[in-house]
Amino acid sequence: SAKKLGRNAFQFYAPAMNEAAQERMRIESALRNALEREEFVLHYQPQLDLKSGQIVGMEALLRWQHPELGTVAPSRFIALAEETGLIVPIGAWAMRTACAQNRAWQDAGLGPLRIAVNLSARQFGEADLVSAIAAVLADTGLAPSCLELELTESLFMNDINLAVSQLHAMKALGVQLSIDDFGTGYSSFSYLRRFPIDVLKIDRTFVNDIANDADDAAIVASIITLAHNLKLRVIAEGVETEAQLDYLRRHGCDEMQGYYFSRPLPPDQFEQMLRQGLRLAPAPALPQPRLV
Numbered sequence: 420s421a422k423k424l425g426r427n428a429f430q431f432y433a434p435a436m437n438e439a440a441q442e443r444m445r446i447e448s449a450l451r452n453a454l455e456r457e458e459f460v461l462h463y464q465p466q467l468d469l470k471s472g473q474i475v476g477m478e479a480l481l482r483w484q485h486p487e488l489g490t491v492a493p494s495r496f497i498a499l500a501e502e503t504g505l506i507v508p509i510g511a512w513a514m515r516t517a518c519a520q521n522r523a524w525q526d527a528g529l530g531p532l533r534i535a536v537n538l539s540a541r542q543f544g545e546a547d548l549v550s551a552i553a554a555v556l557a558d559t560g561l562a563p564s565c566l567e568l569e570l571t572e573s574l575f576m577n578d579i580n581l582a583v584s585q586l587h588a589m590k591a592l593g594v595q596l597s598i599d600d601f602g603t604g605y606s607s608f609s610y611l612r613r614f615p616i617d618v619l620k621i622d623r624t625f626v627n628d629i630a631n632d633a634d635d636a637a638i639v640a641s642i643i644t645l646a647h648n649l650k651l652r653v654i655a656e657g658v659e660t661e662a663q664l665d666y667l668r669r670h671g672c673d674e675m676q677g678y679y680f681s682r683p684l685p686p687d688q689f690e691q692m693l694r695q696g697l698r699l700a701p702a703p704a705l706p707q708p709r710l711v
């Protein structure tokens with residue numbers, strides 16, 4: 420108890436802080452080695468068309484298979500990779516691996532399929548990003564229209580003009596651009612007009628409660644309408660229940676991604692799913708208008 424610890428309590432606190440700092444340093448140096456040791460893998464989560472029920476694409480999600488810690492989720496290392504700049508080579512590896520994998524699946528007759536890759540702020544700021552993407556497309560032979568780059572609103576906060584020109588240069592390659600976690604960041608309607616975006620991804624915190632919370636339901640319906648009025652595709656992430664799926668279909672959302680259909684899967688399991696032709700039950704036909 421606190422009373423029993425008395426004046427020694429501080430000594431328990433200080434080493435704990437120290438431990439956190441040490442843990443950070445351990446992870447940082449381990450991250451530095453992880454690429455060389457091929458400890459990173461990509462898992463793939465399907466994205467489905469809500470009308471046809473078919474898998475139309477996938478998002479590549481980074482995992483770190485640490486020899487002692489096991490599978491480490493991105494929430495535990497992306498921020499640190501970002502701070503240290505290690506996200507640049509890690510992100511480049513992820514882009515190349517995801518594009519090569521997607522091309523291989525299409526070559527095996529499992530396509531057409533899009534591949535969505537997350538881009539971090541740090542990567543977005545790199546001067547040679549566009550030529551690096553072009554090189555990956557050339558080397559893997561992936562059709563540029565099959566590559567979708569997921570960006571977050573935070574990328575646009577620093578230098579709007581630079582962001583606009585960077586996005587146009589990326590668009591000129593023929594890739595698709597999507598705004599990830601839409602609605603959670605610095606959402607300004609003006610950038611939606613200025614930026615050459617193709618897709619909005621509704622953040623899962625809004626999707627989570629659409630079946631129960633009238634405000635969240637209204638926000639999601641509004642984002643779908645907004646996207647369509649701007650001629651953008653709209654995809655809901657974090658769909659876990661049939662009630663959420665039904666709501667999204669009724670409001671004309673184009674695509675979904677979420678545990679309801681599948682968690683992110685290692686490549687062999689994802690491929691198996693493609694080969695089995697798994698899909699969502701298609702949307703029930705709308706009732707025919709009654710003739711009077």
Ligand code: C2E
Pocket residue numbers: 464479480481492493494497506510513537538539569599600623656657658659676677678679683
């Ligand atoms: P994100 O890009 O928004 O990815 C979606 C996250 O939601 C993934 O978490 C996915 O596993 C999770 N998710 C999908 N469906 C559901 C669902 O139905 N319910 C719940 N509760 N969660 C669901 P994950 O894989 O842990 O990735 C977290 C974040 O890490 C990603 O969020 C992305 O911001 C970042 N990340 C992942 N891979 C990369 C990468 O290669 N590069 C960069 N820069 N960031 C990455």
Ligand code: MG
Pocket residue numbers: 478537569599
């Ligand atoms: Mg994403």
Ligand code: MG
Pocket residue numbers: 599600620622623656
């Ligand atoms: Mg997201």
Ligand code: MG
Pocket residue numbers: 599600
């Ligand atoms: Mg996110």
